[in-house]
Amino acid sequence: xxxxxxxxxxxxxxxxxxxxxxxxxxxxxLVKNHGAIGATEGPAWKDGCLYFTDGKHIHxxxxxxxxxxxxxxxxxxLLFDQEGRLVACExxxxxxxxxxxxxxxxxxxxxYRGKRFNTPNDLCMDSKGRVYFTDPRYGxxxxxxxxxxxxLEDGSWGKPIEGVYRIDAPGQVTRIRCDGAxxxxxxxxxxxxRFLYIADNNNNTHGGSRKLLRYALDANxxxxxxxxxxxFDWKEGRGPDGMKMDAQGRLYVAAGxxxxxxxxxxxxxxxxxxxxxxxxxIDFIATSPDECCNCAFGGADGKTLFITSGGHxxxxxxx
Numbered sequence: 468x469x470x471x472x473x474x475x476x477x478x479x480x481x482x483x484x485x486x487x488x489x490x491x492x493x494x495x496x497l498v499k500n501h502g503a504i505g506a507t508e509g510p511a512w513k514d515g516c517l518y519f520t521d522g523k524h525i526h527x528x529x530x531x532x533x534x535x536x537x538x539x540x541x542x543x544x545l546l547f548d549q550e551g552r553l554v555a556c557e558x559x560x561x562x563x564x565x566x567x568x569x570x571x572x573x574x575x576x577x578x579y580r581g582k583r584f585n586t587p588n589d590l591c592m593d594s595k596g597r598v599y600f601t602d603p604r605y606g607x608x609x610x611x612x613x614x615x616x617x618x619l620e621d622g623s624w625g626k627p628i629e630g631v632y633r634i635d636a637p638g639q640v641t642r643i644r645c646d647g648a649x650x651x652x653x654x655x656x657x658x659x660x661r662f663l664y665i666a667d668n669n670n671n672t673h674g675g676s677r678k679l680l681r682y683a684l685d686a687n688x689x690x691x692x693x694x695x696x697x698x699f700d701w702k703e704g705r706g707p708d709g710m711k712m713d714a715q716g717r718l719y720v721a722a723g724x725x726x727x728x729x730x731x732x733x734x735x736x737x738x739x740x741x742x743x744x745x746x747x748x749i750d751f752i753a754t755s756p757d758e759c760c761n762c763a764f765g766g767a768d769g770k771t772l773f774i775t776s777g778g779h780x781x782x783x784x785x786x
Contacts, residue, residue, distance in 0.1 A: 487715040488743050490750040493784040498752055504534055506780035508709070509545035510773045511553070512765030518545055518553065519775055525555065528780075538566065544589035544709065544761070549596050556587035556600055563587050563600055563634065576600070576632065576640045582612035585629060589653045589709055589761070593660050593688055598634040599643065601651035605671060631665065633688060643688075647695045649676040653709040653720070653761070660684060664698070666707035666720065671730050677706025679720060679746070698746035704735035709761025709775075713785070716744040719772060721759045739774050754781050 505521035512518075517528045518537060525538040525545065541559025548554055553566040554575070561584045562577040575598060577583070585604035592598050604611055608627065615625040629650050631643040645651065645665055653666030663682045669675030678701070683694035698718070701707065705724035712718055720742060723735040737759040741750040756777035763773050764785075774781040 487717055488747065488749060491713060491715070491717060491741065491785040492750055492752070493786055496784050498754075498781055498783045501528075501532070501780040501782065503778045504528070504780055505778055506775040507778055508543050508760050508775055509555070510761055510763035510765075510775055510780075511545040511547055512763055512769075512773070513547045513551060513553075515767070517763075517765055517773055517780075519773075519780065520545065520555075521778065525553075543587070544600070546590055546592060546598075548592060548598075554590060554592075554598055556590055558586045558588065561586060563590065563598065565637075573637060575634045575637050577638075579613055579630075579632065579640050579642065583610075584632075585611050585613065585627070588651075589666075591654050591656050593656050594658070595660075595688070597688065599631065599654055599656060599663070600634070601631055601654050601665070603629045603650045603652055603668075605650075631663075641689075643690055645680070645682055645690055645695070646692070648680055653707055655710050655712055655718075656684070657712060657716070658714075660688065663690060664710065664712075664718070666710060666722075668706035668708060670706050673730055675706075675730070677701035677704060677722075679707045679710070679718070679742070699740070699742055699748070701735050703732045705731045705737075705758065707740075708759070711762055711764060711772075713764070717749070718742040718744070719762050721761050721774065721776070723759060724757050725755060726757055737776060739772070752781070752783055754779070 506519045509520040515530045520542045524536045526534045527537040528534045542555040543558045544556040563575045565573045584602045588601045590600040611627040613628045633641045648667045650669040651665045652668040655664040665680045667676040667678045679698040681696045683691045708721040710720040720740045723737040725737045738754045739752040754776035759776040
């Protein structure tokens, strides 16, 4: 019976595999530029509205295309939890919060072992409702508090930790050890909770990592040692930022730059890189201006891809 069952499933598996290698963009679809509306980061969709951030506020764009300020704070990544509450990486206040339905703010994570986080950047959620987030630091290194637990030979502390964390409950934070990740930025968990994806974007360092990494997770949601895999490498270009995954396992990664910087080339242009589950580039959506930072699915049927890039909002229909 086992071979027979497998043979019956084989066409289905092949169909899924083939579909994950095809471009999801609707044929002849045009990419729409919604203009410079302050869409820098964090897009998240709920009840007909798109939420995004401009570094100072969380904005909401309604069905009529008009925007309004939802909250006044410096946030980055956004998501809605299983109860429809907004969870935000408040980079300015160095914490992760949840906006309750009555408007109250619940602080989910503010410190790790008594030390303040660097700059919570992006976040995702597993099937159990636990929030994973990244905590890099771009720009000035002053004020960083989380260091390796052991001292160097000269008595000083080692490099500060730019880590990945999981919030098991408000105030209960576990560090997720992602060996080989230099500066975690975007983050994603596969729908089956098997894999953790990290956008490792050490983009203001010569020779720094600009890679999309994948790690296997155990049943508890911790990384299995020795499972690090490079899915895609932006080499000397601007590396990966925010990302999403569709039902076929394709990855949508905001990355690239249109301007040469002291640390980055224009080998990879700004836009959304659509990758197969194994990391094959199957399509690319160009955006401007710099930088292309994040993306999210939305629309009435969930088949519109929204992309934030340099304060502009872009959208394109997907299959």
